[in-house]
Ligand code: SAH
């Protein structure tokens with residue numbers, strides 16, 4: 001990977017093989033589940049009630065076994081089990097870092113793999129969810145961007161990551177013990193900051209987040225979800241309208257010349273176009289500020305001039321800046337800025353009135369930190385020919 005990458009790489013887009021037979025209820029929106037239940041023989045008249053019952057079993061109680069759905073008749077349960085399954089993506093490996101960060105490698109239909117990271121914090125916990133296998137964009141500092149296999153995840157595969165993490169954290173309420181809504185949650189926040197560009201997979205991400213936000217299910221409110229984009233301008237307004245979550249932007253540079261190299265999608269939508277879209281982001285208010293992510297790369301984007309330019313660019317946007325010390329990966333063409341430099345950069349932003357926390361890298365020992373995600377098999381793979389052969393192409 002050179003530091004001047006093309007906007008999108010020469011990728012192998014994997015055709016998605018649809019599973020045959022029983023349909024997976026986990027991942028259906030309310031509308032899809034209603035239709036599926038009717039198609040499987042639920043009388044129209046009962047559809048609303050059945051939908052509510054099944055929905056709660058799947059998304060509120062998190063069960064995977066039809067036998068425990070005790071408010072449904074035996075016959076109805078039999079019908080469900082003949083037509084449907086309730087499945088998560090398959091867990092391949094789970095690594096736990098010294099700092100408690102957990103990284104899951106999961107396998108999805110077609111044999112492809114994605115990574116999910118759970119970051120526990122005091123009184124809360126954040127799950128970093130992937131939206132694609134790999135990423136078609138080629139940000140030159142990002143490990144995921146060097147992965148050549150790319151496919152969009154389905155809504156089921158996206159919400160399935162959250163369900164799998166709740167399984168592992170044992171955070172589903174026990175049937176018959178109340179709703180389990182009290183107290184702090186282990187998994188309290190979602191960031192769409194794993195592998196992939198979520199706004200290149202808009203509909204699936206939106207559907208998965210709608211399911212996640214539904215009050216009779218996983219019930220994580222829209223302000224607990226942050227979607228991070230590299231700057232796919234045409235989808236930004238839609239994100240506010242159709243998802244309504246918080247927004248983060250991978251900004252990373254203060255001139256087009258540098259941003260073209262770091263985040264090549266900048267050649268399509270440059271800094272000015274991006275900032276115009278963000279100024280218009282309907283949800284942006286002082287209480288729902290846009291997060292500007294800024295990776296600190298030694299000698300590339302970390303000068304005092306950069307910090308002052310950034311302050312000017314942010315003018316008029318309710319913003320905070322997240323400074324991310326660069327996380328190295330094998331063969332990366334950059335170095336992390338020194339601590340002194342990062343703190344000096346943060347001070348300039350702070351003096352201009354912007355919150356500018358420095359993100360502590362989490363899970364570095366298990367390659368779970370920002371930008372380090374890439375499936376283990378992909379890393380181990382030797383050649384493109386082999387990738388093609390394994391993908392059956
Ligand atoms: N594709 C989306 C979502 C991924 S978010 C996006 O780019 O916004 C992952 C965040 O980590 C992004 O801000 C990304 O720019 C940043 N990142 C990528 N590689 C990194 C690295 N090696 N060190 C630190 N941050 C990195």
Ligand code: SF4
Pocket residue numbers: 135136137138139142143144145146194195196197230250
């Ligand atoms: Fe893709 Fe985001 Fe990585 Fe860029 S930083 S290559 S958009 S995952």
